[in-house]
Amino acid sequence: MTATDDRPTMIEFKDVHKYYGDYHALRGINGTIKAGEFFSLLGPSGCGKTTLLRTIAGFEDISSGVIMIDGKDMADVAANVRPTNMVFQSYAIFPHMSVEENVGFGLRKDPRSKEDKARAVAEALEQVGLKGFGKRAAHALSGGQRQRVALARALILKPKVLLLDEPLSALDKKMREHMQVELIKLQRQVGITFILVTHDQEEALVMSDRIAVMFEGEIAQLADPETLYRRPATRKVADFIGTMNFIPASILSEAGDKVEVEAKGLGRVALDIAQAPEKTGETPVVGLRPETLTLLYDDQKAPERETDGVIDEVIYFGDMTYYDVYLGGTDVEVRLSMRNVPGRPVLDVGDRVRVAWSPSALVLFR
Amino acid sequence: MKKAPGLRSYTLFYLLFLYGPILLLPIFAFNDSRVVAFPLQGFTTGWFAEMAADQNLRNAAKNSLIIALSVATISTVLGIFAARASVRYRFPGKGPLMSMIMLPLVLPEMIVAMALLVVLLSIGIPLSLFTVILGQTLICTPFAVAILTSAFQSLDRSLEEAALDLGETPWSTFRLIILPLVMPGILASFLICFTISFDEFIIANFLGSGQPILSVYIFGQFRFPAKVPSMLALGTLLVLLSIILLGFAEYMRRRGIAKAGGKVSGGFL
Amino acid sequence: MAQTPRSEARTGLKLISPTAIYVILLLAVPLATVLVYSVMTGGRGIVSFPLTFENYAELWSKSVYGYIMLKSLLVALVVTAATVILAYPVAYFVSFHVKPERKSLWLFLITIPFWTSYIIRVSLWFVILGFGGVLDSTLAVVGLQPLNLASYSILSIIIVLAHAYAPFAVLPIFVSLEKVDRSLLEAGQDLGESRWVTFLRVTLPLSMPGVIAAALIVFIPTVGDYVTPELVGDGKEPMIANLIETQLLKLQNFPQGSAFAVASMLMVGIVSVAFVLWNRRFIGGSK
Numbered sequence: 077m078t079a080t081d082d083r084p085t086m087i088e089f090k091d092v093h094k095y096y097g098d099y100h101a102l103r104g105i106n107g108t109i110k111a112g113e114f115f116s117l118l119g120p121s122g123c124g125k126t127t128l129l130r131t132i133a134g135f136e137d138i139s140s141g142v143i144m145i146d147g148k149d150m151a152d153v154a155a156n157v158r159p160t161n162m163v164f165q166s167y168a169i170f171p172h173m174s175v176e177e178n179v180g181f182g183l184r185k186d187p188r189s190k191e192d193k194a195r196a197v198a199e200a201l202e203q204v205g206l207k208g209f210g211k212r213a214a215h216a217l218s219g220g221q222r223q224r225v226a227l228a229r230a231l232i233l234k235p236k237v238l239l240l241d242e243p244l245s246a247l248d249k250k251m252r253e254h255m256q257v258e259l260i261k262l263q264r265q266v267g268i269t270f271i272l273v274t275h276d277q278e279e280a281l282v283m284s285d286r287i288a289v290m291f292e293g294e295i296a297q298l299a300d301p302e303t304l305y306r307r308p309a310t311r312k313v314a315d316f317i318g319t320m321n322f323i324p325a326s327i328l329s330e331a332g333d334k335v336e337v338e339a340k341g342l343g344r345v346a347l348d349i350a351q352a353p354e355k356t357g358e359t360p361v362v363g364l365r366p367e368t369l370t371l372l373y374d375d376q377k378a379p380e381r382e383t384d385g386v387i388d389e390v391i392y393f394g395d396m397t398y399y400d401v402y403l404g405g406t407d408v409e410v411r412l413s414m415r416n417v418p419g420r421p422v423l424d425v426g427d428r429v430r431v432a433w434s435p436s437a438l439v440l441f442r
Numbered sequence: 443m444k445k446a447p448g449l450r451s452y453t454l455f456y457l458l459f460l461y462g463p464i465l466l467l468p469i470f471a472f473n474d475s476r477v478v479a480f481p482l483q484g485f486t487t488g489w490f491a492e493m494a495a496d497q498n499l500r501n502a503a504k505n506s507l508i509i510a511l512s513v514a515t516i517s518t519v520l521g522i523f524a525a526r527a528s529v530r531y532r533f534p535g536k537g538p539l540m541s542m543i544m545l546p547l548v549l550p551e552m553i554v555a556m557a558l559l560v561v562l563l564s565i566g567i568p569l570s571l572f573t574v575i576l577g578q579t580l581i582c583t584p585f586a587v588a589i590l591t592s593a594f595q596s597l598d599r600s601l602e603e604a605a606l607d608l609g610e611t612p613w614s615t616f617r618l619i620i621l622p623l624v625m626p627g628i629l630a631s632f633l634i635c636f637t638i639s640f641d642e643f644i645i646a647n648f649l650g651s652g653q654p655i656l657s658v659y660i661f662g663q664f665r666f667p668a669k670v671p672s673m674l675a676l677g678t679l680l681v682l683l684s685i686i687l688l689g690f691a692e693y694m695r696r697r698g699i700a701k702a703g704g705k706v707s708g709g710f711l
Numbered sequence: 712m713a714q715t716p717r718s719e720a721r722t723g724l725k726l727i728s729p730t731a732i733y734v735i736l737l738l739a740v741p742l743a744t745v746l747v748y749s750v751m752t753g754g755r756g757i758v759s760f761p762l763t764f765e766n767y768a769e770l771w772s773k774s775v776y777g778y779i780m781l782k783s784l785l786v787a788l789v790v791t792a793a794t795v796i797l798a799y800p801v802a803y804f805v806s807f808h809v810k811p812e813r814k815s816l817w818l819f820l821i822t823i824p825f826w827t828s829y830i831i832r833v834s835l836w837f838v839i840l841g842f843g844g845v846l847d848s849t850l851a852v853v854g855l856q857p858l859n860l861a862s863y864s865i866l867s868i869i870i871v872l873a874h875a876y877a878p879f880a881v882l883p884i885f886v887s888l889e890k891v892d893r894s895l896l897e898a899g900q901d902l903g904e905s906r907w908v909t910f911l912r913v914t915l916p917l918s919m920p921g922v923i924a925a926a927l928i929v930f931i932p933t934v935g936d937y938v939t940p941e942l943v944g945d946g947k948e949p950m951i952a953n954l955i956e957t958q959l960l961k962l963q964n965f966p967q968g969s970a971f972a973v974a975s976m977l978m979v980g981i982v983s984v985a986f987v988l989w990n991r992r993f994i995g996g997s998k
Contacts, residue, residue: 135603155606168604172622182608233608449804453817456801460824460877463835466845470838478838479848524730531723539731542739548927550935550979552952553972556959557741560748560969564758580737583730641828644937644952648960657830664834664942674838677831684827692819 083110085147086237086269087132092141094127094293101127103293105141109271109286111236114263116272116280119290120316125273128290129239132271134158146236161230162239165246167222169214175201176210178225182233200228203262220251231266240272244279256282277317281305289313305365309353311441314363320439321369321410322361323403327442337362337440341403341410342383345435352440360442368437369412371399371429373420378432385410387427397422401431464681471675478670489675496672498654506640506656509571513578513639518631520579521586526620528587529594540587547584551644554580559648569651577645582635589634589695593627594620626694633691637684748969758965766970776954776971783950784978786865787934790872794929795922797873798880802921803914805881806888818885825878830938836871837942864940864948871943872933879932880925887921888914923990927983934979951975 087109094102102124109115117125130136131143134155143150145159161182170178180197188196201207204224209217217225223243230238243259244252260283263270274280280287281301288298297309308314311322325339333349339362347362372378388409389400398413412431416422423429471490475483493499524543528536546554558577567573597620605615643657650658660676663669750762770776805817824832839845847857895913904912937952946953951971959968 133603133607135606155603156609156611160607162604162607164600164604166598166600168598168600170601170604170619181605185609229604229608446804446808449800449808453801453804456797456877457820459874460821463832463839463874464824464827466835466839467831470845479845480852481848520730520733524727527723527727527730531719531726533720533723533727536723536727539727543730543734545734545738548931548983550931550952550975552935552937552955553742553745553976554738556955556968556972557745558737560959560965561741561744564744564965576737580734583734587730637826641830643830648956657828660828660830660834661938661942664837670838673831673834677828677835680831681827685823688823688826 083112085109086111086113086145087271088142088144089128090142090144092128092131092143093139094124094131094136095139101293102131102138105295107288107295107298109237109269111146111269112267114260114270114272114283114285116274116284116287117290118274118277118280118287118316121275122292123290124293125275125290126241129162129241129271129273132237133160133162133239159236160239161233161235161237162241163223163226163230163243165242167226167246169217169222169225171214173214174210175206175212175214175217175225178214179210179228179232181229196232197228200232203231203265204228205258219246220255223247223255227262231262231268235268237269237271240270242273242275244274245276252279259283281317289316291316307350307353307439308363310356311358311361311363314439314441319366319411320363321366322363322441323408323410325360325362325440327360335440339438341406341408342381342433343404345381345438347435347438347440351436351438352442355442358441360440363439363441364410364433364437366398366411366413368434369410370432371412371414371423372432376432378430380432380434382430382432385429385431387423387425387429390423390425392422399423399429401429403431467674467678467681470671471678473671476668476671478667478674489671493672493675499656499659499676502654502656502659505571505654506646509574509578509646509655510636510639512575513582514632514636516575516579517582517586517635518590518628520583521590521631522628524583524587525590525594529591530599543587544584546581551581555645555648558645562649569649571650571653571655573649573651574646574653574655577649578639578642581642581645582638585638586631586635589631590624590627593624593630593695597623626697630691630695633687633694637687637691640680641684745969745972748966749973750970751966766967767974769967770970770974779949779954780951780974780978782865782948783934783975784982786869786872786950787930788982790869790876790933791926791930793869793873794877794880795884795925798877798925799884799922802881802884802888806885806891818882821881822878829875832875833871833938833942836867836874840867840870840943864943867943868939868948868950871939872936875939876929876933879928883924883928884918884921887918887924891917920990923986927986930982930986931979934982935975 085108089105089107092102092105093100105128117128119125127136131138132145132150134150134153150158170181173181176194176197179200180193183193183196186193197210198207201210204227206221206224206228209221209225214222214225223246226243240259244255247255256279259270259272272280272283281304284301286298286300287304288295289304290296291312297304297313299307299309304313304317308317308320314320314322323339323341325337328336328338328344330336335347335349335352336344337347337360338344342362345362370378372382383404385401385403387399387401391398391400395416396413397416398411400409400411402409410431414420469482470478472485472487473482474486474488524540527533528540555577558573558580562569562573601619601623602615605619606612610618641657643661646655647658647661660673663673748758749766750764751758752761752763752765770780801821805814805821809817837844850857891914895917896909934950935952936950937956940946940948940950940953949957955968955971955975958964958971962968
């Protein structure tokens with residue numbers, strides 16, 4: 077994770093709205109994307125992330141607001157002159173051209189000599205690991221190879237921003253994980269701003285410097301992966317990213333930077349105000365990630381707090397075991413995960429257990 | 443596949459019914475008798491010679507060729523405009539306009555011909571090959587639109603966006619990406635419109651003001667029993683020509699869809 | 712090419728305009744003219760005011776006109792029924808009993824005759840059915856009495872039209888049969904229905920949209936056919952198209968001819984709408 081704050085701004089959204097007829101697709105997008113950043117737009121389908129990406133590329137006009145790229149208002153700038161290039165979800169490889177012709181397509185009006193262009197194409201192909209594939213016909217490529225061609229074709233123009241529209245969604249799991257790493261390496265190497273659209277939270281967390289989580293045309297939270305995971309701004313974000321247990325709670329007092337709550341099954345907890353990001357008016361709950369909960373074996377002592385429980389369900393995953401546990405004689409059930417290390421037996425349904433937890437791992441949604 | 447011998451033989455019988463009359467064409471075109479009836483009288487190529495020597499027929503064929511080439515060109519161009527607009531853009535009045543363009547498919551041809559004839563006569567435009575071209579273009583355009591629509595539809599929209607994204611203008615995108623990819627569809631449309639126009643009778647008859655046009659000429663000649671054998675010789679050639687053109691059109695259509703990365707299904711229309 | 716809906720609409724309209732203008736000038740305007748003429752006063756070669764429904768009244772009052780319209784309608788309906796019924800088993804065979812990769816070949820074989828000159832096909836029937844023609848001479852060779860079908864004009868017309876439009880019927884039925892979910896048929900048989908009952912209760916209703924489409928595709932051109940009555944019927948059994956021709960061209964009575972044209976369009980329209988409404992029944996009212 078690199079610090080991003082000192083980098084200059086590459087893209088700025090100011091109150092961007094987009095309507096399709098009556099449908100309000102983007103509802104006041106604000107935010108900045110820094111130069112050289114690996115940025116992700118993450119959200120469920122229909123949340124507006126692809127629309128936002130396409131407004132950056134210039135394929136969609138915005139209904140109101142401003143999009144600036146590198147300090148220039150893009151209002152009257154057509155897609156073909158914007159300093160952005162796109163890797164399409166379908167890759168959009170021109171089927172009637174060879175790999176070489178595809179990659180060199182954007183150089184048609186480039187004043188360089190034929191030889192220089194051919195060299196640039198060869199370099200771009202090498203950069204994406206397709207050295208020697210130039211003469212191949214486009215339709216004879218595998219999914220992964222098509223994607224590399226699409227990447228090379230976009231990068232050869234040295235855009236200020238590379239837009240990636242769900243580029244990995246068509247690949248199988250192994251290939252996808254492999255390409256994630258390659259994309260990160262590639263981005264570091266070329267230093268261009270990458271904007272990735274994805275619905276896969278894991279992909280976003282692995283690859284991005286910062287992530288904008290979108291729901292229903294709005295950015296719910298814009299933060300780096302760690303903040304997003306540890307301090308989700310709303311219950312919806314928390315629910316979308318990873319797994320989180322939600323425990324009903326009531327607020328007892330709020331004074332200065334401390335909030336005291338009574339969480340069902342956990343008891344009274346004093347939280348730092350930083351753990352209660354913003355008021356959204358929902359019924360108060362506290363959130364706990366499964367890995368912040370630990371089962372105590374034998375006479376182990378809890379470093380901070382502990383609560384009794386009964387195991388309701390055991391889900392064995394090989395390296396991990398997930399337990400669903402009723403807390404302290406209540407009907408509140410939490411999921412927790414334990415690494416299966418030697419000397420740590422897998423427990424059974426109905427076993428009475430002690431659960432250790434830390435108040436600092438809690439997040440309060442209210 | 444389950445076996446269905448009954449259905450299978452019925453289908454073969456049906457095909458025989460469909461092809462029966464056409465199969466008679468070559469049989470009697472080479473039959474050495476002016477009377478078209480069994481039993482056969484022996485082999486001759488005389489009817490082909492008689493046909494080739496017929497000056498009126500050659501004239502009619504030339505006129506038909508001029509008409510068919512013009513109609514195929516104009517219909518295909520009009521079809522490109524309409525198909526591209528309807529596949530790619532949303533605009534007000536699209537439904538009614540497209541229905542109007544496709545209307546000749548569901549109107550009896552006689553009505554189209556007569557309505558056009560009434561207007562042409564009323565405003566005093568003399569009937570000629572040109573008016574035949576005008577009328578037949580109306581009939582052929584819906585076919586062109588149908589074929590080209592499927593060609594444009596099999597085109598991935600992001601190909602176009604990719605070209606724009608890589609710096610091309612809308613026009614150069616059309617020229618470099620869209621046109622090459624729909625070219626097989628364009629050729630198929632051209633060939634099918636050509637075939638339809640070449641065979642078309644009603645408009646040729648009523649808007650042609652008695653100019654010799656092949657279909658009209660054939661229609662007239664069949665009334666004279668003496669002319670029938672040479673017409674059968676002509677028919678043999680025309681059927682061969684149709685089959686060759688259509689086979690080629692279908693081949694182009696399939697290649698087009700395959701080229702654009704689509705899956706081929708169905709046949710014509 | 713950033714596009715607001717408005718500029719998209721403009722581009723779309725601009726693009727479609729050549730075709731649209733062509734069709735408006737050469738189809739919409741003429742059809743409208745025919746409509747107007749049909750309520751004007753006519754004589755030989757003249758069209759004049761006042762507006763009148765005389766031409767339509769003429770159509771009703773003269774039984775010969777009514778007879779021709781009705782005859783055309785009946786001939787077209789018989790041809791449509793015959794064509795569709797004959798085509799259904801063929802479409803069924805190709806859809807259910809032909810290997811997927813061979814289907815296009817079969818369809819191609821079925822469609823080829825349609826693309827070969829209509830005039831030649833119809834004229835061939837003239838030669839086949841005519842006096843001493845191929846059919847009767849064949850019968851004579853095997854020692855049977857000639858049928859002299861040519862003297863039964865309407866029957867000949869029906870045979871020829873049914874043949875001419877046969878390929879039209881197979882395709883739409885085939886397409887709708889292809890869409891029938893095969894697992895539904897297995898479900899039907901799984902629930903203990905015989906194959907025949909499954910066909911009647913599942914396949915046939917599901918393929919009705921294709922049947923109706925086929926019926927429309929055959930009905931419309933047959934009802935307006937000109938060549939067959941002229942050639943095979945030897946002009947003795949005129950149908951609507953021949954009637955319109957007589958009025959418009961031979962008698963030069965534009966208003967009367969226009970009224971016939973409009974009336975026949977109405978007839979085609981009404982029958983088509985009836986077919987479409989019938990179709991609705993089979994797809995649960997939702998289009």
